[in-house]
Amino acid sequence: MTQHDPAATLRFAVFGHPVAHSLSPQIHAAFARELSIALEYTAIDATAETFPDALARFAAAGGAGANVTLPLKQQAAALCGSLGDGARRSGAVNTLVRSNGGWHGENTDGRGLVRDLTERHGLDLRQRRTLLIGAGGAARGVAPALLEAGIGDLFVVNRTPERADALADTLGEPARVHPRYLADLASLGEFDLIVHATSATRDAALPALPMSLVGTRAAAVDVNYGEVAIPFLAWARAAGARDAIDGLGMLVEQAAESFRLWHGRRPATDEVYAGLRERYAALVTAD
Known part of the structure; x- marks a missing residue:
């Protein structure tokens, strides 16, 4: 420094x-x-x-x-x-x-996200079954910090399956990190934390997300903010997420x-x- x-x-x-x-x-x-x-x-x-x-x-x-x-x-x-x-x-x-x-x-990015969720929004991230949507730079930035914060299993999905696999390999915790395909979403069950970390909504193209992903205490987080975050947050509220948080x-x-x-x-x-x-x-x- x-x-x-x-x-x-x-x-x-x-x-x-x-x-x-x-x-x-x-x-x-x-x-x-x-x-x-x-x-x-x-x-x-x-x-x-x-x-x-x-x-x-x-x-x-x-x-x-x-x-x-x-x-x-x-x-x-x-x-x-x-x-x-x-x-x-x-x-x-x-x-x-x-x-x-x-x-x-x-x-x-990851330290910023964890600090916002835990200190500003009062969330306890420990052992939360977590879905990370995206495997690009934003997702890569937050994934390590989420693991360090004590979440449970982390499922990574991406439009390009190879990128989800690559992120899982980079994280190096095969017992906790599970790459999956978007087509698998309906069969993955409920999550306690869902993090949307793609840029898809900049092009008005939020992936189709089953409402069955949202568990009873789920927090849904978009790393984007402003207009770009609206589609995901609207889906989360409609699905009954307890918390819907943007990336501001x-x-x-x-x-x-x-x-x-x-x-x-x-x-x-x-x-x-x-x-x-x-x-x-x-x-x-x-x-």
Whole structure:
């Protein structure tokens, strides 16, 4: 972790495609004001093809750290000279830290999700039979932390079965982690925790999900927020989920973890979360 001159303005960014909608610049600006740290944080649109060059230019211009979002998280891991435990286990990076002339990669998504669910929403995740929908960068980011939080069996389903198999292999706990196909959903029984971690709803294409998946105490969580989360949350409420939670809290908490890695101090998050929740209240409560 690098300690910086508090008088210097540090450069940070979030890379993704699309990324203009990202709330990360607003969140990090609020954190910086709270802790009196001067920084510049911008959104940089980069596709898989342009990301390596864009990141190199950012580093050459003095970039000290960055966040990475869809669809670049697995690619970011490959561009790092070193990886933290969570990033290594998941094969996905959402936080880049400039280190020894290269990039060190971390993944704060999972810690952010677990902190939001347990501390903000008061959920006990222990021994919850869990369904993870998706096997891309977002799913890879949260799976290790869910296992570490003590969930029970984890079933991973994905449109491309090979990706579900690959994530299960990466997690390395065959006794607890079970890759399955979307076609298997109706036969999997009830779950206590269902996490939707695909980008499908960005294209209005939520997979067909049987209502029989929802157990009596089920919490349904979408790692997305805003309009993108509405289809899954609406399905969850219709199916009788006890809790239906979007990814806004996770977004704020993972950002605070990234901020801590860059600056050595973790900001308070409640005020930032409350402000964003008010902004998105009409959307995330829609049926």
